[in-house]
Amino acid sequence: xxxxxxxxxxxxxxxxxxxxxxxxxxxxxxxxxxxxxxxxxxxxxxxxxxxxxxxxxxxxxxxxxxxxxxxxxxxxxxxxxxxxxxxxxxxxxxxxxxxxxxxxxxxxxxxxxxxxxxxxxxxxxxxxxxxxxxxxxxxxxxxxxxxxxxxxxxxxxxxxxxxxxxxxxxxxxxxxxxxxxxxxxxxxxxxxxxxxxxxxxxxxxxxxxxxxxxxxxxxxxxxxxxxxxxxxxxxxxxxxxxxxxxxxxxxxxxxxxxxxxxxxxxxxxxxxxxxxx
Numbered sequence: 432x433x434x435x436x437x438x439x440x441x442x443x444x445x446x447x448x449x450x451x452x453x454x455x456x457x458x459x460x461x462x463x464x465x466x467x468x469x470x471x472x473x474x475x476x477x478x479x480x481x482x483x484x485x486x487x488x489x490x491x492x493x494x495x496x497x498x499x500x501x502x503x504x505x506x507x508x509x510x511x512x513x514x515x516x517x518x519x520x521x522x523x524x525x526x527x528x529x530x531x532x533x534x535x536x537x538x539x540x541x542x543x544x545x546x547x548x549x550x551x552x553x554x555x556x557x558x559x560x561x562x563x564x565x566x567x568x569x570x571x572x573x574x575x576x577x578x579x580x581x582x583x584x585x586x587x588x589x590x591x592x593x594x595x596x597x598x599x600x601x602x603x604x605x606x607x608x609x610x611x612x613x614x615x616x617x618x619x620x621x622x623x624x625x626x627x628x629x630x631x632x633x634x635x636x637x638x639x640x641x642x643x644x645x646x647x648x649x650x651x652x653x654x655x656x657x658x659x660x661x662x663x664x665x666x667x668x669x670x671x672x673x674x675x676x677x678x679x680x681x682x683x684x685x686x687x688x689x690x691x692x693x694x695x696x697x698x699x700x701x702x703x704x705x706x707x708x
Contacts, residue, residue: 435649438475438499438530438693440487442470445497446690447684451517453592454685462524465475466680470497473654473676473688480649480674481683487530487694493523498686499693500598501551502527503538506580507703515548534695539579547572550693551596555701556628557606560584561596587620595639600639602646603700604644604671608632610646610662612639632665642678642687648699655689 445466447455474484490496500525503510510531515521528538541547548665554561554577560582562573568588577584587597591614594600595606600615601624604652608630613621634643653666657675664672678687697704 432695433483435480435699436479436695437484437647438487438502438695439470439474439484440497440499440692441489441655442497443468443489444491444494445470445489445681445684446494448494449519451519451692452595452685455681456683459683459688461680461683469676469678470681470691473561473678473691476674476676477647477649479653480652482649486536487526490526493520493526495520495684496523496526497681497700498551498684498690499527501548501655501689502693503531503536503549504547504548504553504576504692505536505695505697507697508536509539509580510577511539511547511549511579513551514541514543514547514550514572516546531562538596541572541575544574545569545575546648547576547596548596549599550698554597554601554603554701555698557700558582558702559627561587561601561603561624562595562643563587563589565589565600566592566595572668573627581599584622587623588617589615590617593614595685596643596690599642599685600634600644602644602653602689603698604632604648604669606702608669609700610634610644610653610666612636612644615639624647630669632662632669634659634662638662642682645687645689647692652701654688656682 594615646655
């Protein structure tokens with residue numbers, strides 16, 4: 432199997448220039464030099480684990496372009512492009528589309544008047560797509576995605592404004608195992624996760640606020656923000672290795688390891704990655 436392939440965007444223009452989620456405050460700016468170091472350390476960590484990293488060119492005036500997870504949902508060589516809810520991020524869309532098209536992906540756009548924020552809100556466990564809605568993505572958009580790629584979708588309503596994307600409170604590890612901060616979901620969502628995933632590793636409130644769930648899985652290694660020792664212990668007991676690295680400057684904008692990456696070859700838990708027929 433080919434090495435994991437991750438799209439990242441250097442944080443040349445990263446900063447907190449507006450406020451579109453509860454984490455962001457223009458009065459609490461990220462330290463730019465430290466953000467650059469943290470991003471570079473994360474990239475080097477991925478490479479040390481055997482991952483290939485490709486780079487999206489940063490663009491002045493688009494500080495959140497660094498969060499490549501929101502660019503699109505990748506399904507084999509198809510890329511279903513995001514349509515951002517907030518005008519501040521809509522300028523990212525043509526840059527994401529151009530890069531994906533230039534690198535061999537068939538870029539698809541959803542119907543107008545539907546908001547969809549890519550792999551931030553749509554994550555595979557096996558052949559099932561778990562999809563977060565309400566805060567940034569529309570449930571109708573997830574239904575259209577499911578029809579296009581012919582897969583089952585499980586809608587999960589997000590009820591806590593601090594967990595505005597699914598990947599801030601949920602991380603699939605394999606076909607039947609995931610990390611989750613359950614209070615971020617409504618009662619139906621919590622039941623749906625319990626019914627469809629026999630092995631849920633819970634994340635408590637303190638570590639969820641440190642973006643413990645916003646992790647990247649490479650093989651059986653979970654890469655996450657530092658400061659989440661309880662989750663790291665739980666993961667090791669479940670057979671996973673962990674690698675933590677400080678990402679505090681990105682947490683200030685509401686993102687961490689997963690937000691800073693788009694897997695171009697399919698998440699580890701994506702059934703289509705292993706069964707391409």
